[in-house]
Amino acid sequence: MSIDLSQFHQVFFEESFDGLEVMEQNLLGLTPESSDPEVINTIFRAAHSIKGGSATFHFTSVAEFTHILETLLDEMRNGERAVTTPMVDLLLQSVDCLRNMLSKLQDDQLVEHADYAELEAALKKAIDNDGDHESVNQQASDLTSKEAPSTAGLESDASAQHSEDSAWLITFIPEPQILQTGNEPIRMFRELNLLGEIKVVSQILKLPTLAEMDETLCYSQWMIGLFAEVDESAIREVFEWVDDECELKLEALTEEQVNARLSGEAFTEEALSEPERANAPSPIDEKIVDKNAKASVQSTSASPSKPQSNSNTDLQVRDKSEVKDPNQANKSAPVATGGSSIRVSIDKVDSLINLVGELVITQSMLGQMGEDFNITKLERLKEGLIQLEQNTRELQESVMQIRMLPISFVFNRFPRMIRDLSSRLNKKVELEIFGENTELDKTVMEQIGDPLVHLVRNSLDHGIETPDKRAAAGKSETGKVQLNAFHQGGNIVIEIIDDGAGINRERVLNKAIERGLVSEQQELSDEDVYQLVFEPGFSTAESISDVSGRGVGMDVVKKNIQSLGGSVEVRSEPGLGSTFTIRLPLTLAILDGQLIRVGNQIYVVPLTSIVESLQIKTHEVVSITGSFDVYKLRDDHVPILRLYETFEVKPDFTDYNDTVLVVVEVGGKKVGFMVDELLAQQQVVIKSLETNFISIEGISGATILGDGKVALILDILGMLNRLNKQKSSSKGIAA
Amino acid sequence: MSELLEIENDSLPIEIEYNEDQVHENLGAEYLGFDLQGETYCVDILSVKEIRGWTEPTALPNSPKYVKGIINIRGDIVPILDIRDRYGMKHKDYNKTTVIMILNVQEEKKSRVMGIVVDAVNDVLNIKPEEIKEAPKSGHKLNDENIEGLYNNKDKVYVILSVTSLLDLADIKKHYSKQFSTEFSE
Numbered sequence: 001m002s003i004d005l006s007q008f009h010q011v012f013f014e015e016s017f018d019g020l021e022v023m024e025q026n027l028l029g030l031t032p033e034s035s036d037p038e039v040i041n042t043i044f045r046a047a048h049s050i051k052g053g054s055a056t057f058h059f060t061s062v063a064e065f066t067h068i069l070e071t072l073l074d075e076m077r078n079g080e081r082a083v084t085t086p087m088v089d090l091l092l093q094s095v096d097c098l099r100n101m102l103s104k105l106q107d108d109q110l111v112e113h114a115d116y117a118e119l120e121a122a123l124k125k126a127i128d129n130d131g132d133h134e135s136v137n138q139q140a141s142d143l144t145s146k147e148a149p150s151t152a153g154l155e156s157d158a159s160a161q162h163s164e165d166s167a168w169l170i171t172f173i174p175e176p177q178i179l180q181t182g183n184e185p186i187r188m189f190r191e192l193n194l195l196g197e198i199k200v201v202s203q204i205l206k207l208p209t210l211a212e213m214d215e216t217l218c219y220s221q222w223m224i225g226l227f228a229e230v231d232e233s234a235i236r237e238v239f240e241w242v243d244d245e246c247e248l249k250l251e252a253l254t255e256e257q258v259n260a261r262l263s264g265e266a267f268t269e270e271a272l273s274e275p276e277r278a279n280a281p282s283p284i285d286e287k288i289v290d291k292n293a294k295a296s297v298q299s300t301s302a303s304p305s306k307p308q309s310n311s312n313t314d315l316q317v318r319d320k321s322e323v324k325d326p327n328q329a330n331k332s333a334p335v336a337t338g339g340s341s342i343r344v345s346i347d348k349v350d351s352l353i354n355l356v357g358e359l360v361i362t363q364s365m366l367g368q369m370g371e372d373f374n375i376t377k378l379e380r381l382k383e384g385l386i387q388l389e390q391n392t393r394e395l396q397e398s399v400m401q402i403r404m405l406p407i408s409f410v411f412n413r414f415p416r417m418i419r420d421l422s423s424r425l426n427k428k429v430e431l432e433i434f435g436e437n438t439e440l441d442k443t444v445m446e447q448i449g450d451p452l453v454h455l456v457r458n459s460l461d462h463g464i465e466t467p468d469k470r471a472a473a474g475k476s477e478t479g480k481v482q483l484n485a486f487h488q489g490g491n492i493v494i495e496i497i498d499d500g501a502g503i504n505r506e507r508v509l510n511k512a513i514e515r516g517l518v519s520e521q522q523e524l525s526d527e528d529v530y531q532l533v534f535e536p537g538f539s540t541a542e543s544i545s546d547v548s549g550r551g552v553g554m555d556v557v558k559k560n561i562q563s564l565g566g567s568v569e570v571r572s573e574p575g576l577g578s579t580f581t582i583r584l585p586l587t588l589a590i591l592d593g594q595l596i597r598v599g600n601q602i603y604v605v606p607l608t609s610i611v612e613s614l615q616i617k618t619h620e621v622v623s624i625t626g627s628f629d630v631y632k633l634r635d636d637h638v639p640i641l642r643l644y645e646t647f648e649v650k651p652d653f654t655d656y657n658d659t660v661l662v663v664v665e666v667g668g669k670k671v672g673f674m675v676d677e678l679l680a681q682q683q684v685v686i687k688s689l690e691t692n693f694i695s696i697e698g699i700s701g702a703t704i705l706g707d708g709k710v711a712l713i714l715d716i717l718g719m720l721n722r723l724n725k726q727k728s729s730s731k732g733i734a735a
Numbered sequence: 736m737s738e739l740l741e742i743e744n745d746s747l748p749i750e751i752e753y754n755e756d757q758v759h760e761n762l763g764a765e766y767l768g769f770d771l772q773g774e775t776y777c778v779d780i781l782s783v784k785e786i787r788g789w790t791e792p793t794a795l796p797n798s799p800k801y802v803k804g805i806i807n808i809r810g811d812i813v814p815i816l817d818i819r820d821r822y823g824m825k826h827k828d829y830n831k832t833t834v835i836m837i838l839n840v841q842e843e844k845k846s847r848v849m850g851i852v853v854d855a856v857n858d859v860l861n862i863k864p865e866e867i868k869e870a871p872k873s874g875h876k877l878n879d880e881n882i883e884g885l886y887n888n889k890d891k892v893y894v895i896l897s898v899t900s901l902l903d904l905a906d907i908k909k910h911y912s913k914q915f916s917t918e919f920s921e
Contacts, residue, residue, distance in 0.1 A: 601794060647796035692847050693805070693814040694908055696795065704807045710793040 005057055012053045013106045014341065017099070019046040021412065024095050027088055028415050035076075035083035043091075044073040050098070055240070060233070061111045062101050068123045069094050075127070090126060092416070094119050167258040168235060170224040171249040176217040178245045185222065191238040196228020201262050225258040342442055344402050352398045359391045400587055403443070407485045407494070408436035410449050414456055414483060421460050428467050428478040429460060435485035440492045441587040447564055448494070448584065451557040455496045455580050456481065458554070463500030463578055473575065475499070491566075491583045499577040503570065505529050530570040531668075534558040562666065562717065564588070565608065591686055593703070593713065595679035596662060599649040603675075604684055604703055604713040611663040611670060613678055618656040631661060631672055638663055638672045646698070646722060652676045666716045673719075686713060698722050763861040766886075768893055769836065769853040772824045775893050776853075777860055777886070782898045784837040784848060786856055789829045799910045803852060808837065815850040816902070827854065840902045849902045860893065862886050867895060 023046045026039045047070045054062035069091070075081040097119050101111050170192075174185060192198050201223045208219065226235065232250055239248055253261070366384045369377055411433050422429040440448075464470075464479035471477055484495040505526060512518045512532045536555040561568045565585045572578035585591075585608070593604035594613075614633075621629045621640065629640045640661065644651035653659050653676055661672040684703035689695055700715035766777040785808075792804030792815050801820035805812050815835055820826055832855040840847050867884035883895040 649794065649796070687810070687812045689805070689812060691845075692812060692849055694904055694911070696797075696911060699796070702793070702805060702812045704810065704812075708807055710805050710807050710812060712793065712795070 009057060009106075010341070012057055013102060016050045016053060016102050019050050020095050020099050020102075022046045024092065024416055025412060027092050027095065028419065030083055030088050032083050032085060037077065037079075040073065040077045040083075044070065044077050047073055055237075059105055059111075061113070061116065062098065062105070064233075065094070065098065065101070065116050065120055068120060068127070069098075072123060072127055087126070090119075090122060094123065166227070166229050167253055167255045168226040168228075168230070168232075169251040169253050169258045169261055170226060170235060171221075171247070171251075172224060172239070173221040173247040174218050174242065175245045176219065178242060179218050180216055181242075181245065183242045183245070185218070188238050188242070189222075189224065192224060192226055192235070195230045195234060195238075196226055198227070199225040199259075199262055201225075223262060225262050227255055227258070342403070342405065348398065348401055352395070352402070355391065355395045355398055359388075359395060362388050362391050400441075400589065401439075403441050403587065403589065404439035405442050405445055406437045406439055407445065407492070408433075410445055410452060411436050411483055411485070413449075413453070417453065417456065418460065418481065421457065425460060426466060427460065427464050429464055430478050430480050432480060432482045433484075434482065438485040438487060438492060440584065441589065443588045444492075444564055444584055444586075447560060448582070451560045451568075451582070452494065452496070454554070454557050455582075456483070459496055459498040459500065459578070459580075463498035463502075465501050469501075473501075487586070488583075492586055494582040494584070496580040496582075497577065498579075502574040502576055502578050503530055503533065503572040504574065508532055526572075530572055533570065534568070565606070589686055591684055591703075591713065592681070593684045594662070594681050595705075595711065596643075596660075596673070596675040597677040597679055598643045598647065598675050599651045601647070601649050602679065602705065602709070602711045603643070604711050605662060605664060605673070606713070606716065607681060609664045609666055609716045611665045613660055613662045616656050616659075616661045621656055633663060633670070633672075636670055638670045640672045640674055641719065641722075642674045644674070646719075664716050666720060669720055671716075671720055673714075684711075684713065763863040766860045766862055766893070766895065767836075767856060768858045768860055769834075769856045771818060771854055772827070775857065775891050776896050777862075777893045778836075778838065778896050778898050778901070780859060782839050784839050787835050787837065788831075789833040789835060789852070797911070799907060802907060806835075806850065808848070811848060813837065813848050813850055815852060817852045818901070819852070819854075821906075838898050838902060840898050842899075847902065851901065860886065860888060862895075870894070 023043050026043045026046075029036075030039055030043075047066055051063050051066035051070055054060075054066065072081070072087075072091070076083060076087075081087075097116050101115060104111050104115070172185070172188075174183075178185070189198065189200055202220050203223065204220045206219045206221070207213075213219070232252070235250060236248070239246065362384065366381075366388065369381055369384060373381070414433070415431055418429055418431045459481050464481065465473070465475075467477040470479060480499045482495070482497040484493075484497065486493055508529050509518070509524070509532075512529075512535070513520055515535075517532060517535055518524065534554050534557070558568055561582055561584070565588070567583050569581045569583075570578060571581070591604070592607040594607050594610055596603050596605055616631055621631050622637075623629050630637045631640055632638075638661075642654075643649075644654070656674070659674050659676060660678055662675055662678070663670055663672045665671075684705075686701045687703060688701050689699060698715055698718040698721075699712050700718070701713045702710050703713055705711050765780040767780045767783050768775055768777040770776075790806060792806045794804040795802055795814070798804075801817045803815040803817050805814050807813075817826075818824075829852070833852060834856055835850040835852055836856070837848060837850045840849065867886055870882045870885050881896055881900045883897050886893040886895060
C-alpha cells in the first residue's frame with residue numbers, strides 16, 4: 001500500500017464541498033408538506049459519497065459523523081421517519097458542521113471530537129427516538145443543554161461490562177457470489193490476523209453435494225474469534241469491500257466466551273498468532289443487514305466502542321499529520337496548497353478544440369502560401385490573415401469562457417442565509433433569484449461573495465420591516481428580497497432589491513452631520529445622501545444586532561467592489577424599498593487599456609477609469625500652497641500628478657503646454673496624469689508582478705505589448721493613495 | 736537530485752565507502768560558472784532555466800538601482816537584478832558578453848523565476864560534495880549567507896553561490912516600504 005493517497009485529497013475535498021452544497025440545496029427544499037423521496041435520495045447519495053470518500057482517506061471523524069447522518073437519512077428515505085422542520089434544521093446544522101470539519105482537514109488541522117460531539121449526540125438521540133418529533137424538536141433548538149444527558153444515556157447501559165471485553169466474535173456470512181467479485185475471504189482473515197490473534201471456524205452446513213456444486217460460488221460461512229482489543233471500526237474496515245455482499249455480525253465478548261462459542265460450533269481450522277500492528281486506521285462502515293437485530297447491534301456497536309474509538313480517532317488524525325510532516329519538509333510545499341481547480345463543461349472544451357483545429361488549418365494555409373509567395377497572391381494572404389485574426393480572437397474568447405462560472409455559485413448560499421436570518425430576526429422574507437446563469441470570472445466571483453452577503457444581510461436587517469410594521473404600512477407581511485444578475489456592456493450587474501422601508505433620507509443626513517461627514521449648509525441630492533451609507537463608521541440602525549449595525553461593513557463592501565474595478569450604487573424610495581446595484585467587470589484577466597508614454601516608458605491606464613484626455617495650457621493650471629498643481633476642468637479642480645516625478649523617469653516635456661493631461665476618476669475622485677503622448681487603445685492581458693516579484697503600490701500588474709516588450713499597468717486607486725500621501729506630507733510641511 | 740544524494744552520503748557513510756569509486760562518479764553535482772568583476776562564481780546548474788543576451792528591460796518605478804526592471808519570457812513577467820550593483824561591486828556597462836541568467840528558486844509555497852545580470856558565463860563544473868571548502872567569513876556584503884562554499888579548479892577559485900539568498904526579495908520589500916513611509920512622513 002505505497003500509494004500516496006494525499007494526492008487525491010484535493011479532489012476529495014472539492015467533491016465533498018460540492019456534495020455538501022447539494023445537500024444544503026436539497027434540504028432547503030425539504031418541508032414536512034413536500035418531502036419528495038427523490039430529494040431525500042439526492043441528499044442521501046451526497047452524504048453517502050462523502051462518507052465513502054472520507055473513509056477511503058481515513059478521515060475517520062468525518063466518516064463516523066456522516067455515517068450517523070446517513071442512518072437518519074436512510075430512515076427518512078424509507079419512510080420510517082417523518083420529515084419535520086426541526087429535523088431539517090438539525091440536518092442543516094450537520095451540513096455546516098461537516099463543512100467545518102472538512103475545511104479543517106483541508107488546512108491540515110486536527111478535527112477535535114468536541115467539534116462535532118454535540119451534533120453527533122443530537123443525531124444519535126434523534127435516531128434512538130425513532131420518530132418522536134417532540135424530542136427531536138427539543139434537540140435541534142437546545143443542543144447544548146441536551147448534550148450531557150444524551151451521551152450519558154448512550155453509555156450507561158452497556159459500557160460497564162463491555163470495557164472488560166478483550167475479544168471479538170465475528171460472524172461472517174458471505175453471499176454465494178462473493179468470489180465472483182474478486183473477494184477472497186482468506187485475505188480478509190489475513191488482514192484480521194494483523195489486528196491480533198484469530199481463530200477461524202468454518203461452517204459448511206450449506207455445502208451441496210459435489211454434483212450440485214457450482215465452483216464459482218462460495219458456500220461456507222465463518223465464525224472468527226479475534227483476541228485483541230481493537231476498534232470495531234478497524235474490523236469493519238477489513239470487510240469494507242464486501243460490505244454489500246455479506247452479513248456481518250460483531251460481538252464484543254470476553255476471551256472465554258468467544259472460545260466457548262467457537263468450540264461449540266465446529267472444528268477449528270487455523271489459529272495464527274502475530275499481534276503486530278494493532279492500531280490500523282479505522283473508517284467506520286455499518287450496513288446492518290438484519291433488520292430485526294438492528295436495535296441490539298446498534299447498542300453493541302455504537303455504545304461500547306464509542307468513547308474509545310473517539311479518542312482513537314483524534315489520535316489517528318494526529319498520527320497522520322505527523323507521518324506527513326517529514327514528507328512535507330522534503331518537498332517544502334504543503335499538500336493542501338494545491339492550486340484551486342474549476343470544472344469546465346465539456347461543451348466549452350469541445351468548442352475550444354474546434355477552434356484550435358481551425359487555427360491549425362489557417363496556419364497550414366498560410367504556411368503553404370509562404371512557400372512560393374508572389375504578389376498575385378496578396379489578396380489571398382490578406383484573407384488568410386483576417387481569418388487568423390478571427391480565429392485568434394475566438395480562441396481568446398473561448399479560453400476566457402473557461403474561467404467563467406454561473407453566478408449561481410454565489411447566489412446559492414443565499415436561500416439558506418435568508419432562512420436562518422429571517423427566523424432570527426422574526427421577519428418573514430421571501431427570496432427571488434433571477435439570472436443565476438449569468439456568467440462571470442471565477443476570481444471576481446470569489447471576491448464578490450462577501451460583499452454580496454453583507455448587502456443581503458443589510459437588506460434583511462435594515463430594509464425589510466417586521467411583519468406587524470409591514471401590515472400597518474399596508475404591505476403584505478412577507479417581505480421580498482430580489483437578487484438579479486445580468487450582463488450590460490462589458491460589465492456584470494448585480495442588483496439587490498428589497499421592498500422594505502427604504503433609506504430614511506433625514507436620518508442618514510442627520511447622522512452624517514452629527515458625524516461631521518457633511519456640513520448642515522451643504523445641498524445634497526438624494527444620490528449623494530444615499531452614497532453616505534458607504535462612509536466608514538456609518539450605521540443608522542437603532543440597535544446593534546449581531547446581524548448588522550456596527551457600521552463596519554458598508555465601507556468595506558464599497559472598497560472591495562472598487563478593488564475589483566467595479567462600482568456600487570443605491571437607489572431608494574421611502575416606504576417602497578431600496579436597490580443596491582453592483583457593477584463589475586466580467587473578467588480580471590483582460591483589460592481595455594489606453595497606452596501612454598512618458599519618456600521612454602510605456603504605461604497602460606485602464607480605459608474605464610479615464611474621464612477624458614486633453615491638452616492644457618500652463619495658464620490654466622493653478623498652484624496650491626506651492627506644493628501641488630490643480631487644473632480647472634469645468635467646475636472641477638483636478639490635482640495634477642506628474643508621472644515622471646512619481647516614477648522617476650526622464651520625460652520629453654516638463655512644461656504643461658507640451659504635455660497631455662489624462663484625467664482619471666476612481667471612487668468619485670479625479671486626478672490628472674501628466675504624460676508625454678497618448679498611444680493606442682488596446683485590450684491587454686494582465687500579468688501579475690507578484691508571481692515572480694513583489695507588488696508595488698500604484699502598479700496593478702504588467703502586460704506584454706505587440707513587440708514583446710513589457711508595459712506596466714497603472715492602478716489608479718493606488719496612484720491616488722500615493723497622491724494623498726504626498727498631499728498630506730505637503731500639508732504637514734505647511735502646518 | 737544532487738541534494739538528495741548529498742544527504743544520503745551523510746546519513747549512510749558505510750554504504751558509500753563500499754563502492755566509493757562508483758558512487759563518486761555519480762555524486763558530483765553540476766554547477767554553472769560565471770564571471771563577475773574578474774572573479775569566478777558558480778550556481779547549481781539545476782536552478783538555471785536559461786541564459787539570454789542582455790536586452791533592455793522595462794524599468795520599475797522607484798525601485799532600488801540593482802533592480803533593472805522586468806522582461807517578458809514567453810509570457811512570464813520576470814524581474815532582472817544586477818548582481819554587481821546589488822553587492823556593491825563596481826558598475827560595469829553592459830557589453831556583448833553580458834548575459835542574463837534566468838534562475839528558478841523554490842520558495843515555501845511556489846517557485847519563482849528571476850534573472851541576474853552577470854559579466855559572462857564560463858564553464859560547467861562537476862563538483863563533488865567533499866571538494867567544496869568552507870568559505871572564510873568575510874564581512875563583505877556578498878557574504879556568508881550567500882556563499883555555500885569554495886571550489887578550487889586548477890588555477891581558479893570558484894565561489895559557490897546560494898540561489899535562494901541571491902534572489903531574496905526581503906531587501907526590495909524593505910526598500911519599497913521605507914520609501915512609502917518616508918514619502919508619508921516627509
